Amino acid sequence: MQYVKLGSTGLDVSRVCLGCMTYGLPDRGNHEWTLDEEASRPLIRQALDAGINFFDTANVYSDGTSEEIVGKALRDFANRDEIVLATKVHGRMRPGPNGGGLSRKAIMTEIDHSLRRLGTDYVDLYQIHRYDHETPIEETMEALHDVVKAGKARYIGASSMYAWEFSKAQYTAERHGWTKFVSMQNHYNLLYREEEREMLPLCADQGVGVLPWSPLARGRLTRDWGAVTDRSEHDAFGSRLYSDSDRSIVEAVTRIAGERGVPRAQVALAWLLHQSTVTAPIVGAGKPRHLEDAVAAVELTLSDKEIEELERPYTPHAISGH
Numbered sequence: 001m002q003y004v005k006l007g008s009t010g011l012d013v014s015r016v017c018l019g020c021m022t023y024g025l026p027d028r029g030n031h032e033w034t035l036d037e038e039a040s041r042p043l044i045r046q047a048l049d050a051g052i053n054f055f056d057t058a059n060v061y062s063d064g065t066s067e068e069i070v071g072k073a074l075r076d077f078a079n080r081d082e083i084v085l086a087t088k089v090h091g092r093m094r095p096g097p098n099g100g101g102l103s104r105k106a107i108m109t110e111i112d113h114s115l116r117r118l119g120t121d122y123v124d125l126y127q128i129h130r131y132d133h134e135t136p137i138e139e140t141m142e143a144l145h146d147v148v149k150a151g152k153a154r155y156i157g158a159s160s161m162y163a164w165e166f167s168k169a170q171y172t173a174e175r176h177g178w179t180k181f182v183s184m185q186n187h188y189n190l191l192y193r194e195e196e197r198e199m200l201p202l203c204a205d206q207g208v209g210v211l212p213w214s215p216l217a218r219g220r221l222t223r224d225w226g227a228v229t230d231r232s233e234h235d236a237f238g239s240r241l242y243s244d245s246d247r248s249i250v251e252a253v254t255r256i257a258g259e260r261g262v263p264r265a266q267v268a269l270a271w272l273l274h275q276s277t278v279t280a281p282i283v284g285a286g287k288p289r290h291l292e293d294a295v296a297a298v299e300l301t302l303s304d305k306e307i308e309e310l311e312r313p314y315t316p317h318a319i320s321g322h
Ligand SMILES: NC(=O)c1ccc[n+]([C@@H]2O[C@H](COP(=O)([O-])OP(=O)(O)OC[C@H]3O[C@@H](n4cnc5c(N)ncnc54)[C@H](OP(=O)(O)O)[C@@H]3O)[C@@H](O)[C@H]2O)c1
Pocket: 018, 019, 020, 021, 022, 056, 057, 129, 159, 160, 185, 186, 212, 213, 214, 215, 216, 217, 218, 219, 220, 222, 229, 230, 231, 232, 263, 265, 266, 282, 283, 284, 285, 286, 289, 290, 291, 293, 294
C-alpha cells in the first residue's frame, strides 16, 4: 500500500480509503443491500491486512449500525493509533426538531453519539455530510472548531456541495481563527466529472485533500451496462445518479481492461488515482475480490493514450449527488 498526506496536513492516509457504508444492519436505515456484522468483519480485516489505514463511515449509515460494526472490528483487529477513522454528521437521525442538520446542538449531540457507537474517544476526521442551508455557517464552523478543541476530532472535512459554499465555509473559519476543512469528499468518477470545473481546482489551490465517493459509480464501471446485482436492484440513490449517455465510457473501460487483462474496476480506480487532485478514492467492498482490485489499482499505471481514451466519451452532466 502507498500512503500520502491528506491535503496539506501531516496526516498519513492510505491511497485507498475503505467506504463503510457497505457495512451495517440491512433492516436499519435506508440501505437494505448492506452486510451484517458477521459478513462485514472479514472484509474490514482484509483491508487492514492490505495496509489500508483509512476508514470512512457516517452517523446516518444503517441508522448508526455501520459505526457500531466498524468501531468494534477496528477495536478488535487494529491499533487505534495507526488508524485514520472518519465519520460524518448532517443526516437525519431522528424525526422531529433537531434530528439532523448542522446546528450547534446537532453537531454536539451527534459527535457524542458517533464516539459512543464507534467506541473511541476521538475521530480523526469529522466531516459535514452536506451543507446545511438552514443554519448560519458561522454557527456550524464554530461548533466544529469546538469539537476539535474538545479533543473529539483531529481534523474536519466536508462533503458534496457547491464550490462557492465550500469557499464560504473556509473563509468564515479563517476570518474567526476557527479550524478549517482539510478534505472534500465528493462525487467523482469516470461517469461524473463535473467536479473538475470548480471544486477540484479550488481544492488544489487551497491544499485540500480530495476523497471521491462512489469511485466506481456504485459498480456501474465494473460490469456491462444494464447488468444488475443485488445491490444495484435496491440502490435507490444510486439509480438516480447515472444515465444511458454514460454507456460509451463503460465500454472504453471494458476495452482497456480487456487489452490489459485486468478487471474493469482496476482501470476505473487507476484513472482516479492518476488525477493529481485525488488523495484517496473511498471504495465500497462487499466481496474480497473488490478489495483485491482496489489495492491492485494503486500499482496500475495507465498510459496517456489510455487516459485520453477513457476521458474522450464524457459529456457534461447535470449536477448530481449534492
Ligand atoms: N459523502 C457522501 O455523500 C457519500 C455518498 C456515497 C458514498 N460515500 C462513501 O463512499 C463509499 C463508497 O461508495 P460506493 O460503495 O458507492 O462506491 P463504489 O466503489 O463506486 O461502489 C461499490 C460497488 O461497486 C462494485 N464493485 C466494487 N469493486 C468491484 C470489483 N472489483 N469488481 C466488481 N464490482 C465491484 C460493487 O457492486 P455490487 O455490490 O453491486 O456488486 C460494490 O458494492 C461509501 O462506503 C461511503 O463511505 C459517501
